[in-house]
Amino acid sequence: MATNYATVTWDQLHRDARQLAEILIPRGPFKGIVAVTRGGLIPAAIIAREIDCRLIETISVVTYDEEAQGHPEVLKAPAAAGDGEGFLIIDDLVDSGVTAQIVRQHLPKALFACLYAKPSGKPLTDLFVVEVPQETWVLFPWDTAPLFIPPLARKGGPAA
Ligand SMILES: O=P(O)(O)OC[C@H]1O[C@H](OP(=O)(O)OP(=O)(O)O)[C@H](O)[C@@H]1O
Ligand SMILES: Nc1nc2[nH]cnc2c(=O)[nH]1
Ligand SMILES: [Mg+2]
Numbered sequence: 001m002a003t004n005y006a007t008v009t010w011d012q013l014h015r016d017a018r019q020l021a022e023i024l025i026p027r028g029p030f031k032g033i034v035a036v037t038r039g040g041l042i043p044a045a046i047i048a049r050e051i052d053c054r055l056i057e058t059i060s061v062v063t064y065d066e067e068a069q070g071h072p073e074v075l076k077a078p079a080a081a082g083d084g085e086g087f088l089i090i091d092d093l094v095d096s097g098v099t100a101q102i103v104r105q106h107l108p109k110a111l112f113a114c115l116y117a118k119p120s121g122k123p124l125t126d127l128f129v130v131e132v133p134q135e136t137w138v139l140f141p142w143d144t145a146p147l148f149i150p151p152l153a154r155k156g157g158p159a160a
Contacts, residue, residue, distance in 0.1 A: 001067060002137030008116075010141045016115045016129045017043045021050035023127060024088065024113060031086035034059055034078045034110060036103055039092035042142065043115055047090055057081045059089075059106060061099050067137060072102050084110025093138055094121025094128070 008016075024030075024047065032055030035044035041058075048056060060076040063069060081087045084107025093116035094100045100112060101124055116138055117128035132138055 002135055004133065004136040005139055006132060006136050007139045007144060008141060013042070013115070013141055014046060017046035018050055020113055020115060020127065020129050021047045023129075024111075025051055027111060027127075028088070029053075030088040030111075031055065032057055032081065032088075034081050034084070034087050034089045034103075034107060036061060036089065036091035036099065037076075039140070040090045040114075043092055044090040047088075047113075053088075055080070057087070059103055061102055063099050069096065069098075072098055074102060074106070077106060081107055081110065083108055087111075088113060090114065092116065092140060093132070094118065094125055095134075097121030097124040100124035 028051060030053055033044050033048055033053055034057045035041050037058045037060045057078045057080040059078040061072055061074055063072040087110040089103055089107060089110045089112045091114040094114055095118045097120055100121055111126045113127040114125055115129050116132050117125055118132050118134045120134060
């Protein structure tokens with residue numbers, strides 16, 4: 001279980017994805033993008049628009065059930081990307097690096113980029129935008145909703 005949480009808003013995610021696109025442009029052009037579903041889908045869509053790439057393939061890897069890490073399972077291979085030559089892989093984040101390692105085994109010649117990287121997974125990426133501490137759990141905008149919280153003055157109980 002994580003000890004800290006970092007909430008990423010839609011605006012922040014959009015800014016980070018655009019920043020990644022900017023550093024990717026000199027590394028291209030790319031034949032296509034392989035999005036690591038599901039987390040890589042929205043970052044991949046934003047980046048595809050910015051780098052003007054219309055061919056999007058997916059690889060589906062399931063590793064986590066909420067915060068619990070399980071055994072990674074590839075539900076769909078990225079058939080259209082061959083060995084990955086000329087392709088760009090996009091995921092939302094690397095944590096342990098297990099998912100990235102499996103994706104790289106399928107696409108050894110592709111470039112791997114993600115928005116957020118924790119120290120254990122960082123060496124598995126070619127490019128990322130923001131480093132996040134290992135013990136922090138990133139909350140993405142598609143996993144969260146704004147909630148009512150009571151005013152601070154009422155926190156101590158009815159007398160406050
Ligand atoms: O570096 P790791 O420890 O392998 O963790 C990173 C992976 O975990 C999350 O995917 P998840 O398995 O939760 O599936 P999802 O993308 O469908 O939400 C995230 O989107 C990365 O793909
Ligand atoms: N949402 C989310 N999924 C993850 N999968 C592995 N690490 C994380 C994380 O920090 N946040
Ligand atoms: Mg994922």
